[in-house]
Amino acid sequence: MLWRTLINLRFRELFRRKRFEKEMDDELRFHLESMIKSNIQAGMTPKEAQRAARLAFGGVDQIKDDCRDTRWMHWLDEFWQDLRYALRMLSRNPLSALITVVLIAATIGLLCAAYAVLDAVVLRTLPVPHPEQLVVINPTAQIDSSIYDVLQRERQNISQIFGLKSLRLFGSAAGITRSFSIYGIKGDYFGAVGAVPQLGRFLAADEHDAVAIISDRLWRNEFAGAPDILGRNMKLGLSEVTIVGVAHRDFIAVEEPYLEWDAIVPSDIFCRALGIKRMPLQIVARLKVGKKAEEYEAQLNSLWPALLQATVPPNMTLKQWGEGIGPRAQVVSISHGINYVLTMQPSIPLAIYMIFGLSILIFLSGCLALVLLAIARSIKYQSQTAIMLAIGGGRWRVQRPFVLEILILSGMGCAIGLAMAWWWSGLGNSFLPDSQSQFINWHVRIDGQVIKLALLMTMFFVGIVSWVTLIFGFGSISSRILQSGNSASRPNVRLRTGMLTLQVAISVLLIQCALSFISTYSRLLHIPLGFDSENLHI
Amino acid sequence: MLFLDNLGIRNMKKSDADLLQGTLDLLILKTLALESMHGYGVSLRIQQMSKNVLRVQQGSLYPALYRLEQQGLIAYEWGVSENGHKAKYYSLTKAGQRRLKDETASWDRLSSAVMRILQTT
Numbered sequence A: 001m002l003w004r005t006l007i008n009l010r011f012r013e014l015f016r017r018k019r020f021e022k023e024m025d026d027e028l029r030f031h032l033e034s035m036i037k038s039n040i041q042a043g044m045t046p047k048e049a050q051r052a053a054r055l056a057f058g059g060v061d062q063i064k065d066d067c068r069d070t071r072w073m074h075w076l077d078e079f080w081q082d083l084r085y086a087l088r089m090l091s092r093n094p095l096s097a098l099i100t101v102v103l104i105a106a107t108i109g110l111l112c113a114a115y116a117v118l119d120a121v122v123l124r125t126l127p128v129p130h131p132e133q134l135v136v137i138n139p140t141a142q143i144d145s146s147i148y149d150v151l152q153r154e155r156q157n158i159s160q161i162f163g164l165k166s167l168r169l170f171g172s173a174a175g176i177t178r179s180f181s182i183y184g185i186k187g188d189y190f191g192a193v194g195a196v197p198q199l200g201r202f203l204a205a206d207e208h209d210a211v212a213i214i215s216d217r218l219w220r221n222e223f224a225g226a227p228d229i230l231g232r233n234m235k236l237g238l239s240e241v242t243i244v245g246v247a248h249r250d251f252i253a254v255e256e257p258y259l260e261w262d263a264i265v266p267s268d269i270f271c272r273a274l275g276i277k278r279m280p281l282q283i284v285a286r287l288k289v290g291k292k293a294e295e296y297e298a299q300l301n302s303l304w305p306a307l308l309q310a311t312v313p314p315n316m317t318l319k320q321w322g323e324g325i326g327p328r329a330q331v332v333s334i335s336h337g338i339n340y341v342l343t344m345q346p347s348i349p350l351a352i353y354m355i356f357g358l359s360i361l362i363f364l365s366g367c368l369a370l371v372l373l374a375i376a377r378s379i380k381y382q383s384q385t386a387i388m389l390a391i392g393g394g395r396w397r398v399q400r401p402f403v404l405e406i407l408i409l410s411g412m413g414c415a416i417g418l419a420m421a422w423w424w425s426g427l428g429n430s431f432l433p434d435s436q437s438q439f440i441n442w443h444v445r446i447d448g449q450v451i452k453l454a455l456l457m458t459m460f461f462v463g464i465v466s467w468v469t470l471i472f473g474f475g476s477i478s479s480r481i482l483q484s485g486n487s488a489s490r491p492n493v494r495l496r497t498g499m500l501t502l503q504v505a506i507s508v509l510l511i512q513c514a515l516s517f518i519s520t521y522s523r524l525l526h527i528p529l530g531f532d533s534e535n536l537h538i
Numbered sequence B: 001m002l003f004l005d006n007l008g009i010r011n012m013k014k015s016d017a018d019l020l021q022g023t024l025d026l027l028i029l030k031t032l033a034l035e036s037m038h039g040y041g042v043s044l045r046i047q048q049m050s051k052n053v054l055r056v057q058q059g060s061l062y063p064a065l066y067r068l069e070q071q072g073l074i075a076y077e078w079g080v081s082e083n084g085h086k087a088k089y090y091s092l093t094k095a096g097q098r099r100l101k102d103e104t105a106s107w108d109r110l111s112s113a114v115m116r117i118l119q120t121t
Helices: A002-015 A017-041 A046-057 A060-069 A074-092 A094-123 A145-151 A216-222 A267-274 A293-311 A318-325 A347-380 A382-390 A395-431 A448-474 A479-484 A486-525 B006-011 B014-034 B039-049 B058-070 B094-119
Strands: A134-137 A158-173 A176-187 A211-214 A233-236 A239-246 A263-266 A282-287 A331-333 B002-004 B054-056 B074-080 B086-092
Touching: A017 A046, A017 A060, A017 B039, A017 B058, A017 B086, A060 A074, A060 B058, A074 A094, A074 A395, A094 A347, A094 A395, A094 A448, A094 A486, A134 A293, A145 A158, A145 A176, A145 A282, A145 A293, A158 A267, A176 A267, A211 A233, A233 A263, A239 A263, A239 A267, A263 A267, A282 A293, A293 A318, A293 A331, A347 A382, A347 A448, A347 A486, A382 A395, A382 A448, A395 A448, B014 B039, B014 B054, B014 B058, B014 B074, B014 B086, B014 B094, B039 B054, B039 B058, B039 B086, B054 B058, B058 B074, B086 B094
Parallel strands: A176 A263, A211 A239, B002 B054
Antiparallel strands: A134 A282, A134 A331, A158 A176, A158 A233, A158 A282, A211 A263, A233 A239, B074 B086
């Protein structure tokens, strides 16, 4: 079988390199000796025979190189040569290498961190099936449950509806008393978001029992991931509830995805825990397929005045009631997580977009600095490149070590940049007081998309620097460079010095910007509040 | 005498180089189809069979032999030459025999077609 022969051959090549070289030596020597012998038999003296044979044979090293090039793994040998050459060049220019790595790392780190924040806050959709169908009604208002009862009957535009309310309550679980982040829900919350439990069951749409679903975080931290968690009790405010299910780790509250919740209970139990009769709700609905938020909003507005009239409490006027709930219905999509909250605070997304834009500008400045560095290096190595080309090196063969060099530097910069992005992306929670930070998670993360962005930027750096090297290192190669010596290269030295000066200036400016950015962060973290926030809860 | 020289291949257009390389491969395969032999023997045999019209330079012969070996068309084993030296003997594999058959048929068609054109009056 041909393929088996070929696999055997390739496999042998990998481990028998020395043997290959020795066999090639022996074979060529045999050929040369046979030619010498033939010449002697033809009447030449041994000396003449040897000379004639060597002349006819040609360059042995060239033949060997051509033979090596036919091997499957010759690219591995060449890669190893290129790598050693690239590393030698790096070791000769440590300062330039350091500047390049720092530049790449800083620009990748900054842009990736900015993108991670932008993605978490503005771009990312909720991790539920068809998030574009989820809408919230009057997001800034707390709607009375009596209104929910009316709305859940109006199903022309929606397939599911639920209400929820979050609050922090003191309670105890597994012998630990602390503040818990609790959700009270009304309606088929879990069905509407298409969630399945990790353990046990979720709450039914008409659940009234004193039961609770706990988060994966609470289960692991307070109950040490006990497998017999179902049926255990925990105290929440004035109520004692039985745990009937554990949610998956990635289950988030759709209406407040940045909130780290601990338990979800039916609305009745929520009211009982708080000692109240009626629970104000945030109402979320799932639109029917093909229906739009505007259609649902129009429908709600047509019945809103009558709805307010019918539900106004005896101790309030219609005007007061309308001001509290909203004089008209507003239906807002929550497909992009907390983005809908930001529609009420437009300065936040604006600031995030500005930071992202600034990061892109810094990235472009970094590119410019790298290009200048590459031009300076290309000019420096122009004579060396010309010699390599003159002795028969192909353009790609000569350029490969340069590409490999920038690939190594970009790879290092990319890895360090991603580490920096990971560190910077965690700074968001540093602004929160300790009492808040355990309940808030912006889900800013260095995920596959951010890594893809970093790799894309790395490849962009490699591409642009390789291109510049090709243009400036090879574009003007001519015999003039080889012949002219110092006098011809003098203008290039001036240009190189100018480029390096400009590049260092841009680098210093960028590093100064980055340091100012970090010091501003640091100062913000240590602003005195004017009071002792220790053990203070809202 | 025509030299099948690798320098010639390098300096010519890719299509011409491919044609010459293919011709050299065919000649080597044909030579080895008769009996296994070492590189020097292949070079001499081509020269003899072509009545000194074709002469293969070492710079073309050995890369071609190594290339054919890489393609699994020929195999080698070490033996002792007629003058008692250790030598690398090449022989045709089954894949090489098939390739020789195909290439010979293809060459026949091509040369007949060219000949017909040249003989047209």
